[in-house]
Amino acid sequence: MNKFWIAVFVLPAVLLFSSVYAVSLVILITTSFTNFTAGGGGNFIGLSNYIQLLKPGSEFLQVIKNNIVWVLLQTTLHICLGVVIAFILARNKWYKDVVRTIYMLPNIIPNAALGMLFLFILNPKFGMVNSAIRFITGNKSFMQNWFMEPKTAFGALTITWLPYAGITVILVMSEMTSVSRSLYEAAIIDGASEFQTNIYIILPLMRNIIGTATILAASNMLQKLDIILLTTSGGPGVRTTNMPMSIYRTALIENNYGLANAQGIILILLGLLSVIIIRRLYRMNENNF
Amino acid sequence: MKLGNILSRAFIGLILITIVTISVIPFLWVFASSFKSNAEIMSTKMGFANGLKFSNYVNAFKIAPIDRFYVNSIIVAFFGILLNVFVSSTAAYVLARFPFKGSRFLTVLLSMGLFIPGAALLQPVFLVTSAVKLNNSYAGLVIVYSAFGLATTLYVMISYFKTIPKELEESAYIDGSGFVNTFARIILPLTRPALSTAAVLQFLLCWNEFQFALILTNDHKVRTLPVALYYFKSSFASDYGAMFAATILVIMPSIIVFVLLQKQVVSGLVAGSVKG
Numbered sequence: 001m002n003k004f005w006i007a008v009f010v011l012p013a014v015l016l017f018s019s020v021y022a023v024s025l026v027i028l029i030t031t032s033f034t035n036f037t038a039g040g041g042g043n044f045i046g047l048s049n050y051i052q053l054l055k056p057g058s059e060f061l062q063v064i065k066n067n068i069v070w071v072l073l074q075t076t077l078h079i080c081l082g083v084v085i086a087f088i089l090a091r092n093k094w095y096k097d098v099v100r101t102i103y104m105l106p107n108i109i110p111n112a113a114l115g116m117l118f119l120f121i122l123n124p125k126f127g128m129v130n131s132a133i134r135f136i137t138g139n140k141s142f143m144q145n146w147f148m149e150p151k152t153a154f155g156a157l158t159i160t161w162l163p164y165a166g167i168t169v170i171l172v173m174s175e176m177t178s179v180s181r182s183l184y185e186a187a188i189i190d191g192a193s194e195f196q197t198n199i200y201i202i203l204p205l206m207r208n209i210i211g212t213a214t215i216l217a218a219s220n221m222l223q224k225l226d227i228i229l230l231t232t233s234g235g236p237g238v239r240t241t242n243m244p245m246s247i248y249r250t251a252l253i254e255n256n257y258g259l260a261n262a263q264g265i266i267l268i269l270l271g272l273l274s275v276i277i278i279r280r281l282y283r284m285n286e287n288n289f
Numbered sequence: 290m291k292l293g294n295i296l297s298r299a300f301i302g303l304i305l306i307t308i309v310t311i312s313v314i315p316f317l318w319v320f321a322s323s324f325k326s327n328a329e330i331m332s333t334k335m336g337f338a339n340g341l342k343f344s345n346y347v348n349a350f351k352i353a354p355i356d357r358f359y360v361n362s363i364i365v366a367f368f369g370i371l372l373n374v375f376v377s378s379t380a381a382y383v384l385a386r387f388p389f390k391g392s393r394f395l396t397v398l399l400s401m402g403l404f405i406p407g408a409a410l411l412q413p414v415f416l417v418t419s420a421v422k423l424n425n426s427y428a429g430l431v432i433v434y435s436a437f438g439l440a441t442t443l444y445v446m447i448s449y450f451k452t453i454p455k456e457l458e459e460s461a462y463i464d465g466s467g468f469v470n471t472f473a474r475i476i477l478p479l480t481r482p483a484l485s486t487a488a489v490l491q492f493l494l495c496w497n498e499f500q501f502a503l504i505l506t507n508d509h510k511v512r513t514l515p516v517a518l519y520y521f522k523s524s525f526a527s528d529y530g531a532m533f534a535a536t537i538l539v540i541m542p543s544i545i546v547f548v549l550l551q552k553q554v555v556s557g558l559v560a561g562s563v564k565g
Binding site: 002005006009010012013014016017019020021023024025027028031084085088095099101102103104105106108109110111112113115116117118120121125126128163164167170171174195209212213216219222223225226229230243244247248251252257260261263264265267268271272275 | 301314380382399404408409411413433468497500540559
């Protein structure tokens with residue numbers, strides 16, 4: 001009797017998983033070796049899609065490079081900032097809750113909305129940033145188009161996510177609450193300063209959670225589409241195109257499904273690779289579940 | 290020592306002021322500008338020369354069916370939470386309590402979604418939903434989002450079920466309570482904290498998701514708020530005031546939910562990402 005109900009209870013999850021993930025993965029893998037387009041096709045063409053994407057000098061290599069640069073920035077600078085702020089807020093001063101709440105806001109609102117906010121404040125004509133620069137420098141004709149000019153587009157886009165490390169802050173802070181009070185007290189009795197305690201005693205204990213935050217930051221960078229589509233659309237050229245943006249363009253604008261799905265496979269592999277590397281670097285324990 | 294102290298205080302103050310500024314200023318500036326006329330916005334002067342104008346909000350509703358997008362977002366989030374929490378809590382109960390041959394493998398398999406960037410599946414999911422005629426429907430979005438959230442909510446539920454003492458169920462079974470009854474009447478009510486964590490996580494996913502909302506919808510009847518913003522961009526043309534107002538209208542619910550349910554959101558995000 002129980003056997004029957006066990007099957008009934010897991011069935012919905014299995015069905016949901018298969019219909020969205022399993023079927024999609026099969027389609028993804030098989031069509032990546034074909035010339036499948038919106039118009040049909042679907043003949044086996046071996047590795048042609050992959051060769052086209054990865055041959056020296058291809059546009060997609062630039063896209064991969066952009067994406068890797070963003071992953072590197074996010075897993076280093078962004079995480080460091082989050083950890084530093086978590087340590088500052090962990091001092092439990094009066095401003096702790098207010099600052100943490102405010103700092104979370106950009107992470108809580110829809111990404112698309114964050115993109116719109118930046119599109120407005122960086123608007124060349126009336127945006128707040130250019131107005132401020134005009135006011136400070138006195139140069140009335142200053143008109144930088146941050147998102148559209150080749151020199152600034154990449155940086156402008158990076159600013160929309162790099163400084164917003166609210167998630168890292170809450171992860172590290174929640175882990176800190178599990179550190180026993182007596183550890184701090186012992187350190188203070190031994191004559192350690194607050195700074196020394198943080199660096200030599202608390203920080204090493206945070207290794208696992210920082211690793212987790214790093215994986216999260218990396219996978220986030222392999223997902224970003226909304227902000228890019230709303231601000232630069234990946235331009236100028238492919239200057240600010242990442243892999244999701246490229247997949248979107250190839251699949252839904254150029255309708256070249258086979259080629260888009262080969263990019264999807266490369267994206268998944270890059271994601272797995274980054275998880276493996278981060279787990280190694282942070283020597284994270286493997287016991288899930 | 291004294292100088293070092295002053296410097297470290299100055300450093301901390303500078304960091305805190307910077308992060309607070311960059312977090313609120315973009316929002317506040319757009320919020321303030323949403324009460325200005327287009328001419329005022331273009332003149333880039335500070336202050337409200339002609340007083341506060343609510344016309345931008347009125348215009349935003351006229352230009353785009355924002356109320357419709359709100360309704361769509363609420364429907365998708367509501368059913369997305371319902372389906373996901375139902376599926377994950379039933380599966381998690383069995384996986385946590387009744388290990389069977391292959392149950393470990395199944396648990397790992399179901400959490401695989403964590404390692405697959407959604408963008409990789411854009412075209413296949415589009416293809417499948419179109420094939421079963423679920424594109425441009427609430428059901429399509431609800432099913433896709435429920436699946437995307439499954440790995441995390443399943444983990445949240447499994448961890449919680451494991452903390453409930455087994456004796457509770459055993460005595461229920463001895464008293465003659467059936468499998469479904471024990472689950473629904475005795476165990477599930479105990480998991481309320483985990484259920485609310487799962488629901489909050491799933492809400493954020495459904496409310497904020499953009500890329501699949503973009504490709505799985507093709508008219509305003511089912512479009513959700515984030516993707517609606519993308520269409521405002523072209524249909525609002527140069528009516529910046531209305532566009533500002535529309536953006537604020539999209540942002541507001543998230544801020545309100547976060548401020549009201551902060552504890553649940555924070556604990557949800559922590560529980561959800563520890564698995565990652």
